[in-house]
Structure formats: C-alpha cells, structure tokens
Amino acid sequence: MRYLPITGADRSEMLRAIGAPSVDALFSDVPEDALLAEPVDLPRHAGEFEVERRLSRLAARNRAAGAGPFFCGAGSYRHHIPAAVDYLIQRGEFLTSYTPYQPEIAQGTLQYLFEFQTQVCLLTGMEVANASMYDGATAAAEAVMMANRVTRRSKAVVSGNLHPHYRDTAATLARFQGFTLEAGPPVPAGGEDLASRIDGETSCVVVQYPDLFGNVRDFSELAEAAHAKGALLVVVVTEIVALGALRPPGDMGADIVAAEGQSLGNAMGFGGPHLGLFAARTRHMRQMPGRLCGETVDADGRRGYVLTLATREQHIRRERATSNICTNSGLCSLAFTIHLSLLGETGLKRLAALNHAGAVSLADRLGRRVVTPAFFNEFAVRLEGDAAEAVERLAGDGILAGVPVSRLHPGAGLDDLLLVAVTETADADDIEALAEALQ
Amino acid sequence: MAVRTYYTREHEWVRIEDGVAVCGITDYAQTQLGDVVYVELPEVGVQVARDGEAAVVESTKAASDVYAPLTGTIVAVNDRLEESPDLVNESAEDAGWFFRMEVDDEGELDELMDEEGYQAFVEELD
Amino acid sequence: MTGNSHDTVSGDLGLSIEEPLIFEQDSPGALGVDWPEAEAHADRLGGLARSGPIGLPSLAEPTVVRHYTRLSQKNYGIDTGLFPLGSCTMKHNPRLNERMARLPGFADIHPLQPESTVQGALALCREVQRWLTVLTGMPGVALTPGAGAHGELCGMMAIRAALDAGGAANADRRRVLVPDSAHGTNPATAAALGFEVVSIPEDARGRVDPERFEALAGEGGVAAVMLTNPNTCGVFENDIRRIADAVHAAGGYFYCDGANFNAIVGRVRPGDLGVDAMHINLHKTFSTPHGGGGPGSGPVVFSEALAPYAPVPRIVGEDGALRLEEANERAFGRMKAFHGQMGMFVRALAYMMSHGADGLRQVSGDAVLNANYLLRRLEDVYSAPFAHSGPAMHEALFDDRALRDTGVSTLDIAKAMIDEGLHPMTVYFPLVVHGAMLVEPTETETRASLDRFIAIMRGLAERAKDGAPLTEAPFHAPRRRLDETQAARKPVLRWQAEG
Ligand SMILES: Cc1ncc(COP(=O)(O)O)c(C=O)c1O
Secondary structure, rough: OOOOOHHHHHHHHHHHOOOOOHHHHHOOOOOOOEEOOOOOOEEEOHHHHHHHHHHHHHHOOEEHHHHEEEOOOOOOOOOOOHHHHHHHHOOHHHHHHOOOOOOOHHHHHHHHHHHHHHHHHHHOOEEEOOOOEHHHHHHHHHHHHHHHHHOOOOOEEOOOOOOOOHHHHHHHHHHHHEEEEEEEOOOOOOOOOOOOHHHOOOOEEEOOOOOOOOOOOOOOHHHHHHHHHHOOEEEEOHHHHHHEEEEEEHHHOOEEEEOOOOOOOOHHHHHHHOOEEEEEEEEHHHHOOOEEEEEEEEOOEEEEEEEEEEOHHHHHHHOOOOOOOOOOOOOHHHHHHHHHHHHHHHHHHHOOOOOOHHHHHHHHHHHHOOOOOOOOOEEEEEEOEEEHHHHHHHOOOOOOOOOOOOOOOOOOOOOOEEEEEEOOOOOOOHHHHHHHHHH | OOOOOEEEOOOOEEEEEEOOOEEEOOHHHHHHOOOOOEEEOOOOEEEEOOOOOEEEEEEOOOEEEEEOOEEEEEEOOOOOHHOOOOHHHHHHOOOOOEEEEEEEHHHHHHHHHOOHHHEEEHHHHO | OOOOOOOOOOOEEEEEEOOOOOHHOOOOOOOOOOOOOOOOOOOOOOOOOOOOOOOOOOOOOOHHHHHHHHHHEEEEEOOOOOOOOOOOOOOOOHHEEEEEEEEHHHOOOOOOHHHHEEEHHHHHHHHHHHHHHHOOOOOEOOOOOOOOHHHHHHHHHHHHHHHHHOOOOHHHHOOOEEOOOOHHHHHHHHHHOOOEEEEEOOOOOOEOOOOHHHHOOOOOOOEEEEEEOOOOOOOOOOOHHHHHHHHHHOOOOEEEEEHHHHHHHEEEEEHHHHHOOEEEOOOOOOOOOOOOOOOOOOOOOEOOOOHHHOOOOOOOOOOOOOEOOOOOOOEEEEEOOOOOOOOHHOOOOOOHHHHHHHHHHHHHHHHHHHHHHEEEHHOOOOOOOOOHOOOOOOOOEEHHHHOOOOOOOOHHHHHHHHOOOOOOOOOOOOOOOOOOOEOOOOOOOHHHHHHHHHHHHHHHHHHHHHHOOOOHOOOOOOOOOOOHHHHHHHOOOOOOOOO
C-alpha cells in the first residue's frame, strides 16, 4: 500500500524489539469477540489511477457551474479564484501543518492569521476579529450566544430575512441551550419593523446585510434602538464581496458581525468547507468564541505572533469555555486572505463594482418583476409560475438560473420567487440568456 | 499592633482595615499561577457568600476562580489590576489586592488560618 | 544570543528571511488582479455605497506570491517531517485527495443547484456514509458537522432529543459523566447544552474504574457518558462493555469521542461495543489535511436508537434520484448551512478507497505497532505512567517524573525538539498526567524516521540530566520562545496604520 512505509521485515524486527508475538497481540485489551478476524466487507485497496477514474465518474454526474450561465447564490457564491491562491494554499507547510500550538515553528500560519484578522476588521468596520469559525451559519449562532453572555439575557429577535439555514442553526442551539429565538416571517421587499420588537429582555437583534432577498438597508437606527434597550446588534453577511461596495456594518453600530467568507478564495464546493468570519468590539473581546492570534516579541526581542487569550477556550476553560470550537477553518482563511491580498484596495472595489453592475443590468432587463428595491449582486424576481419548476426547466436548457425561494422557505407562499445572483463570472451573454429565458 | 492577615484553603488572604475586609490571592497562589495576565473583578454592590465565586484570575495557561473568604458586600475593587495585572505577581498581599468588602459577621474570621497555619498548610502541599 | 559569527548585512540568514506584514508592503497603484472598471450604470445600492478607503494594501502578484511563500517557510508540516502530535493524528496527506477534491464536478457546484444536476455529489455522500457505517458497525450517519467538536454537539443533541422523546421523566436527566482525561471539547460541549458535567477520575491504569463508574451511574439523573476510546492516555478502555451496560442500565446513552479511531479502524467496530453515537474526525483518521487549523469534518455515526434523531439535511432516495430531505419530524435540527464539508468527503473517500478494507486494517495495525515501538524504546529514559498496564494503542504517553531534579520541564524538551528538526508531541495533555508528553507517530512514518526520533529523544533526556541549557531552546527556529504574557496582558490582535 503506497501510503504505508512499514515493511514486513520492519514489522518483525519491531515486534521483536517490543516483545510482542504479533500485531494482533497488541490489541489484547479489546474484548475478544469484538476483534474482527478479517477485513470488513468493503472493497480492497486501489491504485491512484483506479481511484481517480471512479471518482471522476462521480464528478462527471454533476453539472459544474462553469458549464453554462450560472446565477445561484443564497449563501454560496461563484467568484473567480486567482490561480496563485490555489497554488499557495497547497504548499505543504500550510496544507499539512496543525493549529499553531508551537509558535516558534508556526509563524507562517500565525502571521497570516494576524493579517486575516486585520482584513476582516477592515472589511466589516469592526475592532477585533477571530481566526475563523466553521461557516457563516455557525458564526451567527455563536454571535447570538455571545450576545446572551454579554447582556446576561436570553431572547434574540431575528429578522425574517435571515437565511433560513442560519436561523435553523441558531434555533437548534436555542432549543438545547434554553434561550429564545423570535424569528419573524420573510419580507421579500424588505422594510421589516424590528425596532418595535426589542424590549428589556432582548439580548440581540439579528439582521442580514444584504438579506436573503438581497435587500440592503441602513441599520443605524436599529442599532440605536437596540442599544437604548441594552441589546446588541448582530449583523450577518453571507456575501462578503458586498462589503467592497457597501457601508460596513461597523459604521452602522453593529456590535457583532458574523459572516460567510467563502466568496473570497474558496470554491462553492457543494456548500462546504466554507469560512465563518467573526468580528466584534474590543470591549467584548473576552466573550468572543474561537481562536485569536496576537502580536508579541520573542526572547531576542523580535516581533512574532502567538495564539492568545486562550483562557476563553475549551482546552483551558473546559465546561466554562465561551465555545466548544477547536478546529476551525484555517486553510479557508488562508485562501481568503491571499485572494484579498491579490485584490487589494482597488481590486476589491472593482470586483464589487462589477458584481453590482452585472446585477443592475439584469435587473434593468427584468424591470418590474424585480422584488428587491435596493441590492448588491443578488435580488428576488417574481415569476409567472412556480420558480422551482422554472429552474428545473432552465437547467435542462443549460442555464442554472438561481435558487427558488421555496427551496429555503417551503410552504411560505413564496413559490413564485427566484433568487438570482450575478457575480463577475456571468458575462453579458449569460445575463442576456437568463433575461431572455425569464421573459 | 500590626493588622492580622487570615488565609483560606483556596489561597485567598483577608485583612480588616478600617472596618472593611481587604481580600486578594496569596503570594503562594501567584507563584503557582505564573504571570497573571487578567483579573476579572466583581461589581461593586454585589453580595457574596463565603466560599462563593467572587473573581477570576488568569495566567496564559489557566483561569482560576477566586472565592470570597467571608460573607458580605463588595464595596470597592482594585481598578489598577485592569491596566497592571502584574501587580498580583509583584505584590500579591498588598498592592495586588482584589476587592474590599463589608463583612456581615467578623466571627467568620475565626474559621480561617493565621499566617503560621497557612505556611504549614502550604508546606504540606509541596 | 546571536549564535552566529557570520553576521549578514540584512540580518537575514540564507533561506531564513524576515517577512514584513502584507500591510507594510503597500504599494499604491500596484494591482494583483486585473479586473476592468465596471461600465457606467445607475447605482441601486440604496444610498449605502461605501465611501472612503477600506485600508487594504495594494500589491502585484509577484509580491503576494513571495509573501506567502516566505511565510510558508516559517512553518513545520507533515511534509517537513515527523509530527507526533498526540490525539491529532498527523499522518501523510495524499495529494491524490487534493486533486480529486478540485475536480470541477465537485468543487464548482452550488449547494442549492437542482438535485437533478448533483446526483454524483449526493452519490458520493452516500458512499462516504456506507464506508463509515460498515467501518463502525453503526447504522446511522450525520454528515454535516464541521469538525470533531461540532460532531460532539451533534451527538449530544441527538441524545438530548432521544431523552426528551422518552417523556417527562427524562427531563431531570442532566448528568453527563466525563473522565478527567477527556479533551476540553467534551466538557465544553456538555456544558453548552445545559448538561451537568460529572468528572470521573482515572485509575492507576489510566482507565475508568468500572466499579467506580457503576457507582456514579447509579446515582441517578444520568443522561450520558462521554468516553474517548482508545482514550487520551493512549490505552484501550478494556471495561468498555461494562461501562456501556452501566450507562444503559441507568437510562443514559454512550457517546464515544472517536478522535482516536485511527487505532482501531478496520479491526474493531464501536457498534459492537455498545456505543450510541460517535464522531469521526475525517481530518484525523481519514487524512483530510489539517491546513493549519482546519477545515475539518466531523460526521457522527449513530446506533439504531439514536439514528431517528439525526439532524437534517439527510440524503434519501435511490441512486440516480437522490434527494436532500430538509425537514423531518424527529430530526433534532440543523448543524450549519447546506449539507456538510463536501470537499472533505471527497478527500476522505479517496483515502478510504485507496486503502480499502485491507489497507485500513494495516493502518491501525501499523499505527499501534509504531506507538508501542516508541514506548518500549523510550520508557527507560522517560517515565511512562501506564506502560505497565498492557500495550499502548496508537499513542505513547510519558510524564515528567524522569525529568524531576534536572531543572528541565516537559516544555523545555518540546522546545529542544524543535532545534532537532522535529515537531514536538502534544504536551500537558491529558491533564491527569503531570507534565504529559503524548506521542502519536501514526502509521505513515518509516522505521528510520522512528529510530531517528528515538535517538533524539534519548539524547535529549541525557542532556537534560547533564544540565544542558534546554530551558533556552529553541535557538534554530524562525523565532525563539515567544512572550505569551505580553501578548495576553496587552492584546494586539490586528495591525493598525501608524498615526
Ligand atoms: C480527543 C479529542 N476530542 C475532540 C477533539 C476535537 O476535534 P476538532 O478539533 O475536530 O473539533 C480533538 C482534537 O482536537 C481530540 O483530540
């Protein structure tokens, strides 16, 4: 077996050295009848070519986004990933390293995490960011739990336009942790009244920006209303590229930003792995979940980086940790930070502008069927009939037209709504093809 | 006459000064912890029960609860620890005090160790 | 100490090159990506356009590539050498897995495309489920958890849901028994779900004492036990059946932390031992890369009793017409957005297919052989607290008794290993062993690599006794020891522009 270097001769010599008659004898602590005498009923080992052939066949049974016009979004976006990103993250020193517990030989990881945390702060307009969470949905759930700790309250008011997977992820934890999540119904055209739902028991208000239907909205007043009642404002972002064009949540008074960072550097990959971003205010730093990388000096006085404030975490605080998270999304954060370094100030702004321009040009073509008044690169369109059926039909014609709202809000009476996302990967012909098809 | 200092088995010290109990962690405790990096202090005005959690002291590798040595009400906390947690290492039983409390029953002091008793207690631990 | 008589003009030394932060290399006007300016159009941002600079640096591609290449050179990975981090299973990461995960048919598909266009992806998930159920002997699998700790949440929520379904009498079942040797995620998980953590001390064999356990379980209110097996002391809990019976008799469930599945894969099925739920770290046993801290993937296998409570989404239907079931009455809820760490499933399946049933059996055999080889060749110079109680599993655990009176600590040995070109083992974990050193060589090391490790560790033990200045190590790494106190006292968590 090509990955297993111990030879038969090694094995006998090593067994002799340790005084054991056989490898099986080393399993003497296992109840005898639980020890399998034979390999389990699965295929035997296979060479590289064989594995590649079988997996390639499975891959070929999927329709890759690059095969035609593509407009799916709703929390996972198709953006171009520069070639350098994928090359650099596959360097073995990054790919095959562990969480940087030994900082003297993990400065590469630690320095990029420090840079990553800085980039996340700049994009979101926040003061402190952690080294990542599993994905946007788990980051949002952690944000609610953090708000509960900070305010010592246990009721979150949740926008009906929060991505349902995010809502359900938080609701699942709420059920078991015993806090309340008050989620309203979806309001496709935006304009929900959330401020009036905040009271003295509310720990936080959770909104999405742009929201599920693509709406963008100024949350400054909502932030003030929340703060006046002692609650926090949690802003969720599922399309991080939007913050290249839009006012950052930090400027609007957000206390916590929980975001999905997949759009930069990371493939859609059928939904995972993605990259949870988590940013907050310095005054709440010690209530944050996850790892934090900080600057310090070494014994020779040279600048260096370490994981810090670890007393919040499970390996030290155990049952009183702020979160149980351990492994996070390290390599995805590396892809994100490299992509953002390549884009830089100008590149990100141009990329965001291209996304918005594409979406505007499609919206212009669709006219009054667009439900979302103000948006970035995604909006809802009202179709004549069932959106899921239309998507299925168009898939047959080679167009992946978007995500039917019924896929995320089944039975909500929104079956005629289609979410379309236009990124820089859709060109004028693609946009024209979709506009035509939806006529 | 010098003011007497009393000690708990959880390595807190307490001393009555001007009718108020001053509390902190012992010098032995700070050496065991190593560099103190953060102290989470109670809010002024809260009631604490003897042996109840009153503060948290953190090194880079550990977080330990600090218990109230007596029952009473917190009347002051040592704000300097926020900027300079190192005071706990430098002067655990003086400038590195944690909080002051009004004590409900000074009689509780009798159940604590005096300096000699604490020294003996610590020697047994080592 | 400068330690080098050949001082250089730059301060850099050959391939050891200092690298400033990306923010310190800002070159306004430089571009790393050639996107055109968007054509003029009406803005529909609702008056929320961003104004002013974001503050990101501008760099051309060569600068960026060099930056990350230099950073990578300050890291140690499995590709560099032996990485004996106990409990983490740092084994070789085959590059075939990377190639497979990047096939456009897997990487470039959207989670909410019509199901008819992703039948291959759904079939792949099914196939991963099949391998995991056969290997564990457990009928249910939840694929969605993002890593091990997330799997723990998943398993424990299923347990809570099952208890709740059992009626109001179960409402008081809040106690979760957790050995003191457990990983921090175990008590953190239980506490996060409102359980009360009851600690179980280890006995002199590094295991749970079954009588003690039966007594604790008998005290009532038991929801579950969370047991790692093989455990973090590097040995197999040989009373596992008694423990399972006791927790079941007490009306609770058996959660197994499967982080150490690598020691038994292909030889022992947890389902045969009374386990009700277990997470599997694909990023350990099944070699999906750790990537400097993730992403991971933590599927959970369930017994018949717990399988109905598994979270959504679930994959249902027949091959060719597979679907995602997004709602189910008995499902306890949802773990995260979409359907799990697909990229990790592809890698893990490539790994499992490559090894096959026969190769996986060899994986656990060699992993255990290698650990025992290290244990027996080092136990005369490093004290091994549980070596007397039978063979080790895939880890060799030492404590610091042998170092007593040398002035050298476990940490010093770890840092001295860095100078020798080795990654240190896991240190100070498990907490129940003083100055713990937990060594996990894995099955992908050569005999020569193991022998080199043994020689270095023996040499360091000798130097410690001779009073060598190990407390100053490392000298030859990109950095000397870092001041963690300063980092924590005055946290600097981001770069700030001057002034
Ligand atoms: C024994 C044990 N349990 C749980 C975990 C948590 O797994 P993860 O880091 O994937 O969340 C780990 C590893 O870190 C572990 O070693």
